[in-house]
Structure formats: structure tokens, C-alpha cells
Amino acid sequence: MAEHKTLATTGNSVVAEAMRQCKPNVMAAYPITPQTTIVEEFAGFVAKGRTDCEYVTVESEHSAMSACVGASAAGARVMTATSSQGLALMWEELHIAAGMRLPIVMANANRALSAPINIHCDHSDIMGARDTGWVTFFAETAQEAYDNTIMAVRIAEHPDVMLPVMSTLDGFITTHSIDRVDVLDDASVSGFVGEYRPKNPLLNTEAPALHGSFAGLGGPFFEFKRQQREAMESARTVIKQVGDEYAQISGRPFDVIDTWGMDDAETAIVVLGSTAGNARHVARELRAQGEKVGVVKVRVWRPFPYAELAAALKGVKAVAVLDRAESFGAEGGPLFLETRSALYDAEARVPVVGYIYGLGGADVRLELIERVYQDLSDIAAGGVAPGSLVYLGAREEA
Amino acid sequence: MPKVADIQRALEPTWCPGCGNYNMQKALLEVLEESGMDFEDYAMVWGIGCHGNGADFYRAQGFHGLHGRALPLATGIALTNPDLKVIVNMGDGDGYGIGGNHFIHSVRRNIDMVAIYHNNQIYGLTTGQASPTSDQFMQTPSTPGGVVEEPVNPVGVAVAQGATFVARGFAGDVEHLKSLYRQALDHHGFSLVDVYQPCVTWNKVNTFKWFRDRVYKLEELDGYDPTNRTMAFEKSMSTFHELTCAPDECKIPIGVFYREAESFTYQDGLPQLDRPMWKHAEAPRDISKILEAY
Ligand SMILES: Cc1ncc(C[n+]2csc(CCOP(=O)(O)OP(=O)(O)O)c2C)c(N)n1
Ligand code: SF4
Numbered sequence: 001m002a003e004h005k006t007l008a009t010t011g012n013s014v015v016a017e018a019m020r021q022c023k024p025n026v027m028a029a030y031p032i033t034p035q036t037t038i039v040e041e042f043a044g045f046v047a048k049g050r051t052d053c054e055y056v057t058v059e060s061e062h063s064a065m066s067a068c069v070g071a072s073a074a075g076a077r078v079m080t081a082t083s084s085q086g087l088a089l090m091w092e093e094l095h096i097a098a099g100m101r102l103p104i105v106m107a108n109a110n111r112a113l114s115a116p117i118n119i120h121c122d123h124s125d126i127m128g129a130r131d132t133g134w135v136t137f138f139a140e141t142a143q144e145a146y147d148n149t150i151m152a153v154r155i156a157e158h159p160d161v162m163l164p165v166m167s168t169l170d171g172f173i174t175t176h177s178i179d180r181v182d183v184l185d186d187a188s189v190s191g192f193v194g195e196y197r198p199k200n201p202l203l204n205t206e207a208p209a210l211h212g213s214f215a216g217l218g219g220p221f222f223e224f225k226r227q228q229r230e231a232m233e234s235a236r237t238v239i240k241q242v243g244d245e246y247a248q249i250s251g252r253p254f255d256v257i258d259t260w261g262m263d264d265a266e267t268a269i270v271v272l273g274s275t276a277g278n279a280r281h282v283a284r285e286l287r288a289q290g291e292k293v294g295v296v297k298v299r300v301w302r303p304f305p306y307a308e309l310a311a312a313l314k315g316v317k318a319v320a321v322l323d324r325a326e327s328f329g330a331e332g333g334p335l336f337l338e339t340r341s342a343l344y345d346a347e348a349r350v351p352v353v354g355y356i357y358g359l360g361g362a363d364v365r366l367e368l369i370e371r372v373y374q375d376l377s378d379i380a381a382g383g384v385a386p387g388s389l390v391y392l393g394a395r396e397e398a
Numbered sequence: 399m400p401k402v403a404d405i406q407r408a409l410e411p412t413w414c415p416g417c418g419n420y421n422m423q424k425a426l427l428e429v430l431e432e433s434g435m436d437f438e439d440y441a442m443v444w445g446i447g448c449h450g451n452g453a454d455f456y457r458a459q460g461f462h463g464l465h466g467r468a469l470p471l472a473t474g475i476a477l478t479n480p481d482l483k484v485i486v487n488m489g490d491g492d493g494y495g496i497g498g499n500h501f502i503h504s505v506r507r508n509i510d511m512v513a514i515y516h517n518n519q520i521y522g523l524t525t526g527q528a529s530p531t532s533d534q535f536m537q538t539p540s541t542p543g544g545v546v547e548e549p550v551n552p553v554g555v556a557v558a559q560g561a562t563f564v565a566r567g568f569a570g571d572v573e574h575l576k577s578l579y580r581q582a583l584d585h586h587g588f589s590l591v592d593v594y595q596p597c598v599t600w601n602k603v604n605t606f607k608w609f610r611d612r613v614y615k616l617e618e619l620d621g622y623d624p625t626n627r628t629m630a631f632e633k634s635m636s637t638f639h640e641l642t643c644a645p646d647e648c649k650i651p652i653g654v655f656y657r658e659a660e661s662f663t664y665q666d667g668l669p670q671l672d673r674p675m676w677k678h679a680e681a682p683r684d685i686s687k688i689l690e691a692y
Contacts, residue, residue, distance in 0.1 A: 030496070031521060031524040031527045031540060032524065033523075033524055036524050036525070036527070036540075039540065040527070040539045040540055043539070043540050043541065043542055043543075044542050046542075046543065047542035047543040048542075057527070057528060057540050057541060057545075059495040059496055059498060059530060060466065060495065060496040085464060085465060114464060117446075117462065
């Protein structure tokens with residue numbers, strides 16, 4: 001294991017630290033709550049000479065991601081961070097980054113999207129970017145946000161992947177609360193991520209390259225997309241390899257999902273991000289009362305771990321999926337849809353109930369999680385599911 | 399007709415004590431009362447920022463939109479109901495940075511509306527980062543090493559782009575600001591009112607005192623002619639380069655830089671706007687003649 005120190009700090013602060021340790025060449029960013037302090041801390045590192053990264057404060061997130069795309073195409077290791085409306089404004093550039101196979105690493109502080117105006121945590125922003133082709137991580141804790149950011153660099157730049165990676169953490173809950181975090185020493189991190197050697201940088205004067213040109217009718221557009229899919233599929237293996245290697249220096253085992261109590265669980269909650277902690281807390285209490293309950297936390301959202309999730313849920317009698325984002329007009333939230341899909345090939349048909357919770361930072365009280373387990377235990381005992389989709393804890397009148 | 403007390407919401411504003419936004423609100427409320435407009439005669443549109451929080455402190459119809467998008471949003475409102483006075487409130491980051499392109503195009507379009515910029519030379523709401531109007535070399539949390547680039551010169555850009563009403567105010571002089579608001583509301587065309595609005599919490603350089611020591615009124619300047627675009631441009635450029643200097647070395651002009659009495663607005667160019675859009679529905683146009691050829 002590498003040298004490390006234990007800090008009491010916020011998610012944003014350790015993400016900034018991880019970024020510094022990964023030695024990006026260029027960062028372009030625009031402030032937005034609750035991301036702002038990541039970039040502010042990073043700007044402090046630049047000003048103090050603790051990194052020689054070129055840092056530019058652009059006039060919008062659209063410009064931020066555009067500048068990142070340009071810098072990455074030119075051959076730089078590039079990082080940025082955003083949130084909510086900022087991520088939404090980047091949308092067209094997110095596709096360019098993935099389509100041009102640029103290994104940009106971005107942190108996202110998960111936050112609701114307008115309208116109406118809201119600045120608190122949910123996953124609408126990130127789910128809106130679901131199909132942009134970015135490898136996407138969710139962190140439960142500041143520690144995971146730190147670890148994911150470092151692993152992201154290796155995954156993004158891996159020759160079999162070459163895709164942008166987003167490392168997300170829940171707005172305010174994880175970005176701003178003080179948490180215990182083990183931080184590795186600089187040398188171990190820079191040794192782990194290594195140096196980025198771009199394959200076709202446009203600034204290579206011996207073989208000048210043009211990126212992004214027309215690939216219309218009859219052109220290779222369709223094949224490009226297939227290659228993107230192949231890269232995303234390769235990421236499955238690469239993520240595991242990188243996770244294993246990282247575990248060797250960090251001492252923290254990594255897998256694309258994280259399970260609690262699933263060996264003999266009869267009912268389970270599937271969840272993303274910080275709410276996994278609430279779910280485990282309730283599960284632990286119910287276990288103490290003899291209830292066989294479990295929790296599956298999905299750590300890698302894209303590529304989605306279908307096989308791993310199906311294996312973890314094997315044998316359970318009822319599953320609840322907690323979604324902190326809507327997919328209006330669909331049967332449930334995005335995680336619900338993926339979970340049902342993951343279970344399609346299962347031998348036994350398991351009832352899956354979708355819950356929408358915590359939109360715009362609505363409180364995720366422990367009673368709500370208890371209610372979910374109660375619903376599951378009723379279903380497991382032969383009761384009926386409480387409708388296909390429940391708005392968990394929403395008031396009848398706003 | 400609505401009085402200040404009717405237009406002002408009975409809410410305690412969330413602005414910091416001493417913020418320049420209070421005086422800007424006071425000036426606008428008083429001018430709205432004076433104007434004799436009723437609630438249905440005008441709409442207010444807001445960007446995102448401390449200025450935009452003002453949306454909650456007025457009782458007015460309108461829209462609190464996205465960061466940077468107030469002008470196009472207001473354009474839609476103004477074109478749909480040409481009888482409305484549309485008053486847009488934006489921040490410097492909001493309206494000159496992330497929404498800067500809309501600024502240029504709204505000027506170019508000469509869309510009939512009042513655009514008020516709460517220019518505090520900082521991103522207030524996101525707690526003090528450099529904005530596009532921050533002085534060069536200014537140190538902020540996002541630019542601890544100092545701002546590298548030169549600031550946007552809104553008055554200069556507007557004058558150069560052919561704006562038909564360009565004014566600059568200072569939140570420390572309410573009576574003067576009211577006169578600018580009055581003229582902007584009266585103007586037929588795009589009216590820019592750029593207001594120096596000290597952010598007492600995050601901008602410790604451009605304070606009320608800092609401005610008081612430097613501002614002077616164009617209307618008090620001998621021989622200044624606000625219908626002379628070249629003169630306006632010259633004045634706008636002088637400020638731009640003197641923003642960082644000592645009070646005895648430079649002065650900052652406020653007042654009306656430029657005004658064009660007769661201007662052709664975007665609305666004037668749209669024959670459909672002889673009446674509000676919704677009235678068109680009462681008499682659908684017969685397009686069968688055009689279709690005969692096909
Ligand atoms: C697309 C997008 N990016 C970033 C933000 C975050 N944000 C909110 S207000 C603001 C800047 C505020 O500065 P300014 O426009 O000057 O207004 P002030 O708060 O100073 O009145 C930023 C960056 C946002 N709301 N939307
Ligand atoms: S932060 Fe600045 S602009 Fe915002 S309310 Fe406070 S003083 Fe006003």
C-alpha cells in the first residue's frame with residue numbers, strides 16, 4: 001500500500017486534491033453551485049504553483065467543455081467540473097468529447113435541473129447526460145469521489161477505452177459535508193495514473209490531424225458509433241483492472257457495484273450515490289431485528305453493470321429501486337429501467353418496485369427507507385406492490 | 399394605479415445589508431409607480447444571480463429564467479404582446495458573459511425593451527468569482543493569481559453595435575438612476591441601462607465610496623451631445639481604460655451616453671405586430687390562394 005494521510009474534509013476539496021495529483025495540463029471551468037469550490041481550490045493550487053496546469057476561467061460551461069475538447073484534441077490531459085444547468089449547457093459538447101474519443105475527466109456535483117429553480121441534490125442533471133457516451137461513476141462518499149477521480153484518468157486514457165469519464169458526487173450532501181478521507185501521497189497517484197500519451201494529437205506537426213470532420217451519408221458515421229459502443233464495452237474490463245490495481249495502492253477494494261447483506265437477503269434496495277448510506281443504516285437496524293434485507297449500490301452507471309446486478313439480486317423475493325431522477329413517460333426512473341432490464345434474463349421473475357425520491361433535495365428521511373423495506377416485506381409475503389411507481393415522501397399538496 | 403407598496407412584495411429581500419440592489423429596486427419601484435402603468439401593462443424578466451433574486455421581491459408578471467437567457471426569453475414575451483413594456487434585469491456575468499451573445503444581438507435587433515444590468519463586476523450569487531466586467535488583475539476565489547483578460551466594455555460595445563439608447567447609472571445615486579429608468583422606459587427601441595451596483599460582500603475594490611470618488615454626470619459636461627455616436631464612443635472608451643486608476647487620475651461618466659429619438663425597432667419591422675399575437679387567432683389568415691399553385 002502507498003503512503004496516505006487521513007483528512008477530515010469535504011468531497012469537493014478532495015476532488016480538487018485528486019485532480020491536482022493527476023496532473024492535468026489544462027482545466028477550463030465556469031462556477032456553479034455546488035461545484036464551485038472544486039475549481040476554486042484547484043485555482044488556488046495553480047496560484048500557489050502547486051500544479052503547472054493551465055487554468056482558464058471561461059464565460060460559460062458551453063465554452064468550458066469546448067475549451068476542454070480543444071485542449072484534449074491538441075494532446076493535453078484535461079479536467080473540469082460542473083453541475084446541473086452547467087452540465088445541461090455542455091450537452092452538445094459532451095457528445096463531441098465522446099464521439100472524438102477524448103479522455104477528458106470531469107467531476108459533476110449532482111443537482112436538480114430547472115424549472116422551477118432549485119440548487120439541491122438530485123440526479124436529473126447526470127441522467128440528462130446519460131446517453132452522451134461518457135463513462136460515469138457515482139460516489140456515495142467523499143472517499144469514493146476521490147478514488148473515482150483518480151481511477152477515471154486511467155480508464156479514460158486506456159487505449160481500449162479512450163472515452164471521457166464523469167465522476168459524480170451528490171450536491172451538498174457529498175460535495176459540502178465534512179467526511180473522513182484517506183488521501184494518497186502525490187508520487188503514488190502520479191505513478192498510478194502515469195503520463196498521458198495522446199495517439200493523434202492535432203498539434204503533432206509531423207502528422208497534422210483534423211478532428212471532427214464531416215462523416216455524413218455514406219461516410220463512416222455509423223461505424224464510428226459502433227466503435228464508441230465497443231469502447232464502452234471494453235471499459236467494463238478496463239474498469240475492473242484499474243479498480244484492482246488501485247486497490248493495491250489504496251487498500252480499498254473496488255467493484256462496479258457494492259453489496260451489503262446480499263448473501264442471504266430476501267429483499268433489497270438498489271440505489272445510486274449518497275442515499276446508499278441511509279439505506280445501509282436502515283438495513284443494519286432491520287437486520288438486528290432479524291429481517292433479511294440488503295442493499296446494492298451501483299458505483300458505475302455507464303457502462304451499466306447488468307450482469308453484476310443480476311447476480312447480486314439472485315434469489316431475492318422483492319426489489320426496490322430508488323431513483324433520484326425522473327424519466328417522464330417511462331415506467332420508472334432511469335435506475336429502475338436498468339434494473340428491470342438486468343433482471344429480464346433471471347430464472348425467477350422478481351417483483352421490482354420503483355420509487356422516485358429526493359427530487360430537488362427533498363429530504364431522504366430514514367422512515368422513508370423503512371417504508372420501502374416494509375413495502376418489500378409485504379410483497380415478499382405475498383402482498384401487492386404499491387403501484388408501479390411511488391413518489392416517496394412527496395406531500396399531497398405543495 | 400399601483401403604488402410602490404403594491405408593487406413591492408411584503409418579503410424581506412435576501413440581499414446582503416448594504417447591497418446596491420436595494421437602491422436599484424427603490425429606483426425602479428418609484429419609477430414604476432410614477433409611470434402610471436398598471437400590473438398588466440408591463441412584464442419583468444430576470445436572469446440568474448443575486449439580481450435575479452429580485453424576481454421574488456416585486457409583485458409583477460414575468461419570468462425568472464435561466465442564467466444568461468433573460469434577453470431571448472424577454473424577446474419572446476415582447477413579440478407576443480407588443481403592448482407590454484418588457485423590463486429585463488440581468489447581472490454582469492449573466493448578461494455580458496454567459497449570455498453575452500444575446501446582448502449583441504438584442505442591440506442589433508433594436509428590440510423594444512428595457513435592459514437593466516446590475517453590474518457589480520463580480521459573480522455575487524456564486525460567492526465572489528471574477529466576472530466579465532471585473533477589472534484586469536483583480537484577485538478573486540476563481541482568479542487568485544489575478545484576472546488575466548481585459549473586462550467587457552458594455553457601453554462601448556452597445557454604442558459601437560448601433561444601440562439606440564445607452565445609459566450608465568450608479569446605485570449610489572437613486573435620483574439620477576430614476577431619471578435614466580424614466581428615459582429608458584420612454585425610449586422606443588432597445589434601452590441599455592448599465593448600473594454600477596456595488597456588491598458589498600464580494601467586491602471590496604469597486605465600493606460605493608470608490609464610485610462616489612470617481613463618477614460624474616455626462617449631462618453636466620460642457621458640450622456633451624448624447625445624439626453624437628462618436629462622442630459617446632469616445633466617452634465609453636475612456637472609462638474602460640481608466641477603471642483601475644486613482645480618483646484624481648480619472649473619472650467615470652454616468653448618464654445617457656447616446657440616444658436616437660426616432661429608431662426603427664424589430665417590432666416595427668413585423669407587420670404582424672399591429673396587434674398582439676393572440677388577437678391573430680380571432681381572424682385566421684386565409685392561405686388557400688397561396689396553396690392553389692400546388
Ligand atoms: C448554466 C449555468 N451556469 C452556472 C450557473 C451558476 N451561477 C448562478 S448565478 C452565477 C453568476 C452570477 O453573477 P452575475 O450574473 O454577475 O449576477 P450577480 O449574482 O452578481 O447579481 C452563476 C455562475 C447557473 N445558474 N447556470
Ligand atoms: S453577494 Fe453582493 S450582489 Fe449579492 S446580495 Fe450580497 S452584496 Fe448584493
